[in-house]
Amino acid sequence: xxxxxxxxxxxxxxxxxxxxxxxxxxxxxxxxxxxxxxxxxxxxxxxxxxxxxxxxxxxxxxxxxxxxxxxxxxxxxxxxxxxxxxxxxxxxxxxxxxxxxxxxxxxxxxxxxxxxxxxxxxxxxxxxxxxxxxxxxxxxxxxxxxxxxxxxxxxxxxxxxxxxxxxxxxxxxxxxxxxxxxxxxxxxxxxxxxxxxxxxxxxxxxxx
Numbered sequence: 792x793x794x795x796x797x798x799x800x801x802x803x804x805x806x807x808x809x810x811x812x813x814x815x816x817x818x819x820x821x822x823x824x825x826x827x828x829x830x831x832x833x834x835x836x837x838x839x840x841x842x843x844x845x846x847x848x849x850x851x852x853x854x855x856x857x858x859x860x861x862x863x864x865x866x867x868x869x870x871x872x873x874x875x876x877x878x879x880x881x882x883x884x885x886x887x888x889x890x891x892x893x894x895x896x897x898x899x900x901x902x903x904x905x906x907x908x909x910x911x912x913x914x915x916x917x918x919x920x921x922x923x924x925x926x927x928x929x930x931x932x933x934x935x936x937x938x939x940x941x942x943x944x945x946x947x948x949x950x951x952x953x954x955x956x957x958x959x960x961x962x963x964x965x966x967x968x969x970x971x972x973x974x975x976x977x978x979x980x981x982x983x984x985x986x987x988x989x990x991x992x993x994x995x996x997x998x999x
Contacts, residue, residue, distance in 0.1 A: 826866045829874045830859065836952045837878050843935055843947045844886045854889060858882040876958040879948065883962060934984050942977035949974055 837858060841851035858881050869877060935943050948959045959970045 822866060823863075826863050829866075829869075830862055830878060833875045833878055834859075836875065837882050839951055840879060840944070840947055841882055841886065843932070843943055843951075844883075844940065845889065846936055850889065854882060854885045857885045861885070873958065875952075876954060876961045879952070879954070879958075879962040880964075883944070930988070934981060934988065937984055938977060938980055942973060942980060945970065945973045946977040946981060 834855070838851060838855050841854040841858070842848060845851050845854060858878065862878055862881050865881075935947065938946070944963065945959065948954045948962060949956075954962065956967050956970050956974075959974075960967045963970070965973075
């Protein structure tokens, strides 16, 4: 019949809202996959830092969860930056917020005045690194927990999480020179604590 148009055999057009919804879901799934690939390999490292900073496993768990939620929300802003120091910096901010909540001021991780110390490139296998590797986890945690927070943070980032000086500088927002100075001071304090902890056993052995 004239004037009659045959309907197309193609599938009905999907509403615009459905198309946009599917696109959003696909983009979100892709973001989740990329975030998982970039961030999950460093989950243990992030927890290690949180555990040493907050000194409480439950608080560390909460801080890591908050860190990863914040990191996911801002993941699209990560452009060419290494994921590990980026995550550590977010965690550090989470911990600062927790200290502020507890005491009304984020003093525990605040910058401290450094003594004038020589800035040298210490060897990868320093005596302090050997202590961290050889001692059992309980005694290592006790030695590190005794350090003031800024120094504890520096040595954990370097000798436990194995970040470079430049990456640590990015995490704590300080010049590389400050990182090296703080790390040297932290290692000196750790060495002294280590010697003090060994002294009773040595005295006991001599008395036998």
